[in-house]
Structures are given as structure tokens and as C-alpha cells.
Amino acid sequence: MNAPERPRFAPRWLELRERADAAARAPELLQPLLQWMSGRPAAAGSGRTGDLVIRDLGCGTGSMGRWLAVRLPGPQHWILHDLDPLLLTHAGARLPVTAADGTPVDTTTRRGDLADLTADDLAGTSLVTASALLDLLTREEVEALAEACVKAGSPVLLALSVAGRVELTPSDPFDAEIAEAFNDHQRRTDQGRALLGPDAIAAAVAAFERRGATVLVRSSPWRLGCAESALTAEWLRGWVGAAHAQRPELAPEAVAYLRRRLEECAAGDLAVVVHHTDLLALPGPAAAGSAG
Template sequence: MTKPTATRQGTARVPAQPGPREADGAPPGERPTLRQRDTGAEAADASDASDASDAAGASGASGATRYAPEWLELREGADAAARAPELLDPLRIRLANLPGRSGGLVIHDLGCGTGSMGRWLAPRLDGPQHWVLHDRDPYLLHFAAVSSARSAADGSRVTVETRRGDIARLTPDALTGASLVTASALLDVLTRAEVDTLAAACAGAGCPALLTLTVAGRVDLSPADPLDAEITEAFNAHQRRTGLLGPDAATVACEVFAAHGATVRVQPSPWRLGPDDAELTARWLRGWVGAAVEQRPDLAPRADKYLAARLAACGAGELRVTVHHSDLLALARPTGGTS
């Protein structure tokens, strides 16, 4: 396996120590706590505009589309800047009062990709942490493990293990012993039934869930263009194909988690892209417009001109884009306690 980039933001990273082995002797990465989901590229990788196109670079043995690590790296800074810090204090309070906290936190990162969620969150939480990284792509799992955070906010140790599998369908034992479930850009590529399965698993484990960067279906571009709204509408329709929640995900997730007894908080977490984000903006534009045209081929002649003009403005430093997302914190009732 090709070794991923060993540095991030100028800081050398030492490969993570191997995680503990399971009782049956199998490495955690081979333990099938998650069932694979047989979906095509459209269902698996439409979590945002670029995921609909740029993430479709390679397919695994099962035919499931893999996210391009280059795209995940490119968006990491924007993701980190967008996530809602307002949700961290209520999360810290809940974690501090969880039963069994004395042994440290066990955090499951669903669809971890290159591990950006752990790099953002682990240094913001106190105490020892053990992260369980879930993804279907073994390369991304390796990348996430070797570039993971090494210490918590108070200097406590952070360890990781990896588990290969698709997070769309949790098996009943997947969250046994979990203190927290996290995910980034996940909810919009799930169906309502899959969100219900996730919410039920969190309720059964009595653990909170921090689910960030769910697309909200709104995009603001400056300067504006008459075609903006039509592209947005077509893209949103593309996201809802094959029964996925797309831009309805945050609303549905709030309903579903609340139905399972959780207290739910939502905060906006928009990408705000300007001249310093030209590479990310350009890549996002190509994916966003491409998905819209795939949904509505009749847009192609106008969309081609629109995209060319938008890319030119981006290259000239004249384009600003706000891609709206939502972050959701679901505080399930602790096992044996009350919310």
C-alpha cells in the first residue's frame, strides 16, 4: 500500500501505534462490525458537489466508489473552519458525565475518510481517547491512522484502531462501549431508514452523536448569476436520487434522533470560500455544476458557459461562495440515566 503524506501543516506525524486486538485474535480492521452496502457511485458519493464528481476516481473490489484522498485533503481546512464550535461545550458537559468515563473516551468516527474529524476534535476534548475509525476504503483508513491526532486538549494520549466497512448499515454491536459517535459529511448520503438505524444504535449505547457538515441545499455566490438558482435546484434533486436524504438530511435527522429520545441541537456550519480558496472553489464548482447537468442534461449548453465564467472569476480572485451546511449534536439519554 502506498504510504500517504507524512506531514500536515508543517508538523511531522509518527505512524499511530497499532490498536488492540479483539478477543478472537483478529485485528480490529478485519472485524466486520459494519455490513457492506451495495450501492453505485451516485448513491455513495453525492454528499456534496465535488463528491458527486471528484470522489468518483476509483472503485473498490465491491464496485463501491472511493473518495479521492486529494479531495478530502483539499477540503480539510474549509471543513475545520466551518464546524460549529458552539456545540462543543454541551458535548464536553455530556461526556464528562457519562458513566464509565474514568477509563477514557471511546469515539467512533463513521466514514472517517482521511481522518480530518479526529484531527479537528481530539485536540478539543480532554482526557484519554481511543478512536475507532470506520471506512470502507483501506487506503483511507491507513491514511487516517498514520495522520491521527496524538494528544487530547489536556495532553492525554490519543490512540486509534481501524475497522473496514460501510457505515450505511450499523450492526447491533458496532457501538458497544462507545462514548461518542462522530461523522462528517455523512447524513446527506443516507436514507431515512439508515439514519433511524444510526439513531437507534446511539440510543442503545447511550452515547451522543456529533454529525457535522451536512449540506443544507443552499449556496450563495457573489457576484450573483441568473442561473445560480437553477443549478442549485438541479443539484439538490441529484442529491435526493435513489432515496438519499440530500439537503433534507438535517431536518430528518433531528426528527429521527428526537424520536429515539435524544435532545438535538443544530448550528450552521457554512463553507465561506474567497480568493484564498481558489483551488477548492474551482474543484467544488466543477462537481456542483457537473451533478446538476447529470440530473438535468438540458442545462448543459447554458451550464458550460456558466461554469467557464465562474471558473474565470474564481481564477481572477473575484468570486466568493458560501456553501451552507448544518452541524448536529444529538444527546442520547445515557444508559441507565436521563438526558
């Protein structure tokens, strides 16, 4: 039986958020990752001896690859995974062609669901990564991902998982009610899948640590001000819309709230911090010494 399809995202939304994503990701996780990689043999299977083989799960338009490829040294072979063929085409055409040290980067695409990946599929993978994906998974999918990655000996870098906390300045009496309804929406059951939403980081930490991995987490908040007004407005519509969908009884207060907030955004009077968390899991006995 085929698994229910995961949410698909419009390229416009993914492109709108790319700059904020890049500014938010936690670069301090790269040092322990590189230290761990330096003590491991080069991965095989890329077609060029010594390449890093990197799998980007739910790659979208490829923003994680554009951020990460230029921060890692050495030749790289990126395998981009997504269900949406249009996003795969977009991502495959826009990844960098050189790494941090000027060595080549090449790309292939794979259409499919990450739930189907096994440890055998990940054999020879130097790094599994994803951005803004973890909170869309179920507990069973997180457990399966941890099992596959640890068995394959692949470190995992999962960026920008929602943390369930939002700060808006100035505050509004209706902020907390919208935030609570939104978090409930993130934890909804969708086509039989009970999504983790803000609970995903805790579930992933437990899943990887249970399998002997060393796990590091770092905060990666969006900080949205006047320069990000277009993103803030789109985020507000989605945030309030999801809250309203979860709790229809919030109308008409939610409609009036959104109008107020969009007016403040347009006037340059609104600042928003959307909290996320980045996670790095380093498998195997070498992890403890490499994490520092």
C-alpha cells in the same frame, strides 16, 4: 445480500477541503457535549480505563479526528470506520497522538459499512461522529443509526451536512437553476438507495427526537474567498457537474456558466458561501439537563 457501495472520495478532494471544513465546523456544540460526558461513567472497552472511545464513521482521510481530538480532554481511543482501505491507512497514520490536555490518543481502523453497526457494536462508545456523511444516507439508514446510538447511550456529533443553500457573489441569473438541479441530484436514487441530501438534517432531528434524544443544530457554512480559490474551483466543477448530470438539458448553458464562474474565481472576483449544518444528539434522560 451486500448493501450497494457508497460513494468513495479521492484523497486529493478530501485534503483540499480540510481547511474549509475545520473553519466551518460549529465548536459551540462541544460545550454541551463535554457537559453531557462529564455526567456519564467512563466508557469501557478501549484497553485503558477512563479512555473516551470515539467512533468516526466514514472517516475519509481523518479530518474529523484531526479537528476534534485536540479539542477534547482526556485519553482517547479512536476507531476509524470506512469502506476504503486506502483512506483508512491514510487516516490511521495522521490522527493526533495527544488530546487537548496532553493525554494520549491512539487509533484503530475498521473496514465496513456503517449500515451494519448495531447498538451492541456501539456498546462502550463515548461518542459517535462523522463529517460530510449524513446527506449521503437514506431515511432508513438515518433511522437505524439513531436507533443504534440511542440504544447504546452514545452521543452523536454529525458535522457538515449539506443544507441545500449556496450564495455566490456576484450573483448570476443561472445560479438558481444550477442550485435546484444540484439539490435534486443530492436526493437521487443511487443503486436503489434514495439519498436524503439536503433533507438529511430534518430527518435526523426527527429520528433522534422520536427516540428521546435532545438534538442541537448549528450552522457550519463554508466561506470561500480568494484564499480558497483552488477549493472553490474544484467545488464549482463538482457542483455544476452534478447539476448537469441530473438535468442533461441544462447543456450548453451549464458549460458556459461554469466557464464564467471559473474565470471569476481565477481572477479573485468570486466569493461563495456553501451552507452546512452540524448536529449534536444527546441520548437519554440526562440530555435535557446537559444541553443547556
